[in-house]
Amino acid sequence: MGKTLLEMKNITKEFPGVKALDNVNLVVEEGEIHALVGENGAGKSTLMNVLSGIYPYGSYTGDIIYDGEVCQFQKIKDSEEKGIVIIHQELALIPYMSIGENMFLGNEQGSKAAIDWNKTFNLADKYLKMVGLSESSRTLIKDIGVGKQQMVEIAKALAKNARLLILDEPTSSLNESDSKALLDLLLKFKQEGMTSIIISHKLNEVSYVADKITVIRDGSTIETLDKTKDDISEDRIIKGMVGREMTDRFPKRHDVKIGDVAMEVKNWTVYHPQFTERKVVDDVSINVRKGEVVGIAGLMGAGRTELAMSIFGKAYGSNITGQLILDGKEVKLKNIKDAIKHRIAYVTEDRKGNGLVLTNPIKINTTLSNLSELCTKRVIDQDKEYQVAEDYRDKLKTKCPTVEQNVGNLSGGNQQKVLLAKWMFANPDVLILDEPTRGIDVGAKYEIYCIINDLVAAGKSVIMISSELPEVLGMSDRIYVMNEGKIVGEMAGAEASQESIMSCILKS
């Protein structure tokens, strides 16, 4: 056993009215990869914010013992000086600056009077090599993909002489191959003696890299599993997280009759809105039947979101060609309003960015896409609106004190439910769900799956775009595989496997 690098003892942190952390203990040994898992809101990020000094000493109780001494961090700089570097879930890079500039932001190289740019870029190149990137450090951030941006974040952490690297959901926006590369990099660093703490929802990744797994539930530590001693299978971890055995992560659908084709797209081609010569969706033909869940699998950037949005009343793209057939009749949709009128709904992948109005209450969000139904001569019936919002709150079991609450104050899972409610209220026949469970915890995911099942049981059609293969496999009646704008495979849900989907992508 290695020596203990970090020990967090009896950490308690209170926010007004809420005990976010309650006597949490965490022991991390030097040279290990330690995973922190737990449902959303369990307190993982809070714990890491205590560690990195975002919540200064004194705002919590308990001790942080790092490298044998008790630390009292007042600000992030204090913890970074000790070599504790945190990489946050949301990328914090500036798109129109070069990699090198980003990497040394706040850590500028050179004399007091001027930045030494040659030194900056040379050093940056060195760190880029360490994370396996061949890009020049003078490349602008906007010109590299998300996967590489995440690597730059890690290189940036290395440049701060990190000894303890904390990664908060590092792969949440990465595709499978980029995620794999990142995890392998962590394993390589481990060989070189680096200690890492990784927070993740993706349990297969946790099982893959972690030496130890600490489970946090409702602000307390439940258990720490050791790879060498304990069972660390996904089911075992989930049991710790939710406090019960999850026999089935995907609820069964009973007696859902699959009917006629509800929506069909033929020879659908879409070009990029700015670079109009670039094809984003290339000759795609798909269909979905009544009562059917169709999954669209594929890597990030495969053109799935673009396909969905272009079908949804040309919300994306230019020079869109192809046929859209609804209930056997070809239709031309001029705009989004038209699409909603034809009973199509697109539930966006980015609920905060373009799904919800975070500063507005739940009820306003719920009714936004179909407000005219509540209006007589443009005047909103606000009592009816309140009733509608309440109905959906009950139906979807959204946890909130009142529907007057701002959506921004809800957890991710509950926000997702509000987003679904919004589109269910528009009363669509075809729902396109784009990453419906991104960034939400296991329990909330299960509830979202149940909602999807209820939708198809009511005869609706669901197209589910997802980057999480188990989810696509667990939920879909039929699966399309998409890669580089083309459909490269179609298979029945029951026959598909992770391998068969990946091989479709790789062989295309």
Next chain:
Amino acid sequence: MKDKIFNIIKENTMLIVLVLVVLFFNITTKGVMLQPSQFNALITQNAYVYVLATGMLMCMLTGGNIDLSCGSFVCLVGIIGAKVMVNMGAPTIVGILVMLLVGVIYGCILGYVIAYINIPPWIATLAGFLALRGWGVALLKGSSNISPLPPEFCSLFSGKMNDLFGGPRIGGVQYNMTSIVVALIASIIVVVLIFRERSVKLKKGYDADSMVAVIVKSVLICFVIMLFGYKFSLAGGIPYSLVWVAVIVIIYSFITSKTDIGRYFYTIGGNAEATRLSGIDTKRIMFIAYLNMAILTVVSTFLTMSRFQAANSTAGTNYEMDAISACVVGGVSAYGGSGTVFGMIVGATLIGVINLGMSLMGIDANWQKVVKGVVLLGAVVFEILNNKKKGVK
């Protein structure tokens, strides 16, 4: 109970500040502040702010967008109107229609440039700020103003309501009965509306304010209306400018709180892309915001030029700043998405009262500007800190 009172205070801070400021000036001016003539001055001098700020509110709701050109546009439209009515001798109604037409044209151009060509509003309107006043002054061909405007135009926007009932003259003071009657009718309507809303809510089984709260609210509102009615009856009657302001404010208050289109102004300010993906034509809303702004600017011009009975080259100077300040002090978010007509009214009134009070105290005009700047900054800081506290879970 304690929490409830605290919440009421928190939600109505600016209103409370307004009352305190009025009392403060009443003491420092030894009662001059509350004389009938000051009520009259407050309304007539600030009528243009209420109208402009209503338009500005709609723009700001869409995402903190502002219109820098409205002050210059007041100048240009005024000069065009004066040319039509005075130099060309056209009837008043023709002058009014021409000015409104100019407003619609400018609004369409501005709205198109901002909504459909995606020019940032402050740049598009900065161009208007520079160009429109220059154009207007050029039209004057060297003279500094066109006057006098037709009397019927002036009385329509800046006159006072005649006394229909022939009010009594008591102790050498002429009372204007019409003001009191109008105030009474307005009070009755307000009380009826407040109680009807409550009973509708109760009938449907929703939470409603307690009876005590409703009565207190009604009494306070009626007191303010009757106070104004009484003061105006002593000051020669209700100014028509107040009628115009009231009509506009009531219409926009309704639009912003009760209609779907009003709702879209808020959601665009909150998240434009989410609103677009909900099937709402966000560009059209932006277009409407600026078209509406231009039309309200013309109405504001009516009020301004009728008060001065002339169109002159300096009319409208800094009006855009007055309108923005009124909104911001009234709690309209500088980032868009939140703010109410009522808040704006409180903000505009607060600034108006501070102006008036400081003038009565004989404070140097430059120091008045300093005070106004501090009030503006203070209001924004207060709003942000207040929101931050709310954000804590």
